[in-house]
Structure formats: structure tokens, C-alpha cells
Amino acid sequence: MPARSNDHDARVDRFRSDLKALHLNEVIRKYITTGMPVAMTEDIYFGLRSTIAGEFDLHPSAVVLIGSSRTGFSIAPRKRYRAARPNSDLDVALVSSERFDHYWDEVFAYSATEGAWKRSPEYRHFVRMLFNGWIDPKGLPNVPRFERATRWTNFFDTLMQSRRFGPRRITARLYRTWSRLEAYQEKAVRKCIAHLGDQPDA
Numbered sequence: 001m002p003a004r005s006n007d008h009d010a011r012v013d014r015f016r017s018d019l020k021a022l023h024l025n026e027v028i029r030k031y032i033t034t035g036m037p038v039a040m041t042e043d044i045y046f047g048l049r050s051t052i053a054g055e056f057d058l059h060p061s062a063v064v065l066i067g068s069s070r071t072g073f074s075i076a077p078r079k080r081y082r083a084a085r086p087n088s089d090l091d092v093a094l095v096s097s098e099r100f101d102h103y104w105d106e107v108f109a110y111s112a113t114e115g116a117w118k119r120s121p122e123y124r125h126f127v128r129m130l131f132n133g134w135i136d137p138k139g140l141p142n143v144p145r146f147e148r149a150t151r152w153t154n155f156f157d158t159l160m161q162s163r164r165f166g167p168r169r170i171t172a173r174l175y176r177t178w179s180r181l182e183a184y185q186e187k188a189v190r191k192c193i194a195h196l197g198d199q200p201d202a
Helices: 003-021 022-033 042-055 095-115 121-131 144-162 179-198
Strands: 061-065 090-095 170-175
Touching: 022 061, 022 179, 042 061, 042 090, 042 121, 042 144, 061 144, 061 179, 090 179, 095 121, 095 144, 095 170, 144 170, 170 179
Parallel strands: 090 170
Antiparallel strands: 061 090
């Protein structure tokens, strides 16, 4: 069996073992919100975090890579434990209560005066995001009020097109707090724990 498959199988086995041995929050922090991602070297990861943090005036620690490029495999139910591809998306989470509250305040004020937007699919999508604990400013209307959202969109589009971090799609979400980010990740990890009961012991 190729070494790549061996590495993937070993990562999945360690993760499954930790699902049994560690507290839920410990699993999330060990595999998702701390440590080094599988998809890139320490220097490249620091470059990614510093570039994004610099654009939005954040500390680099407030920017983390999540998803399959972080763990080396997916934990989403339909793709559970599928190995990350070399060109897998880079899913980035930014954590900032100040940034989050700014967008939420702007949306609140805009929705109070723009009734048509409140009836749009984009508004319903925003509400779903908000109740899941995150915001993607890329989905906000392209109007002067959301100038910072336009800057967000342009920055990540330009970063992706530069291919500085490979020929990958870059997606980014903004979380108000670490607890919101971890609560969202908890959903998938809980399903992985439940899935253990469906599998025969090795």
C-alpha cells in the first residue's frame, strides 16, 4: 500500500481512538482549532495566517485553517474520513467579536430599511449562517453600506487568484468567538462519535 494511504489511515485511526479517549472539546481543539494542518508546512501556514490577519488587522492566532486541509481527511457525514486531495479547498475561520459585531450591526440597520432584501434568498442564507454561529461577508449585498464586505470579497478572490497558497479555492468564515467556532465544529465531531457505534471493532 502506498505511503500516502498509510499516512491517511494512521491519521484516521488516531482520530478515531481520540474520539473514544478524549473529551469532545479536547478532540476539537487537538484536531481543528490548534496545531499544524496537514496540507502545508509551518512556514506556509504562518504566511497564510499573517497575510489574512494583516488585511483585517487581527492577530495571526485569530486565523485558523479548518476542514479536510487541516486534518488530512473530511469529518463531514457524506465524506467521512475521505482523504483530502492535494487541491482541496482551504477553509479558513477568522475569530473576532469586533469584526463580527460590525457586520451584524450593519445588517441589522440595512434590513430595517430594505424590506426587499429581507424577502430575498440571500437574506435567508444570511440568517442561516448567523444561527449557525458565523458570517460570510461575501454574501452581503454589493451596496455602499457594506464596503467592508466588498473589501473582504475582493481580498479573498485576489488571494485565491494569486495561487500563492496553491491552486486551491479559498473560503472564509467569520466567527464572533472561539466558543461559536467550536460549537459549530462540535456537530460534525458528535456525528463521528455516533458513527463509532456503527462500526465493528478492529
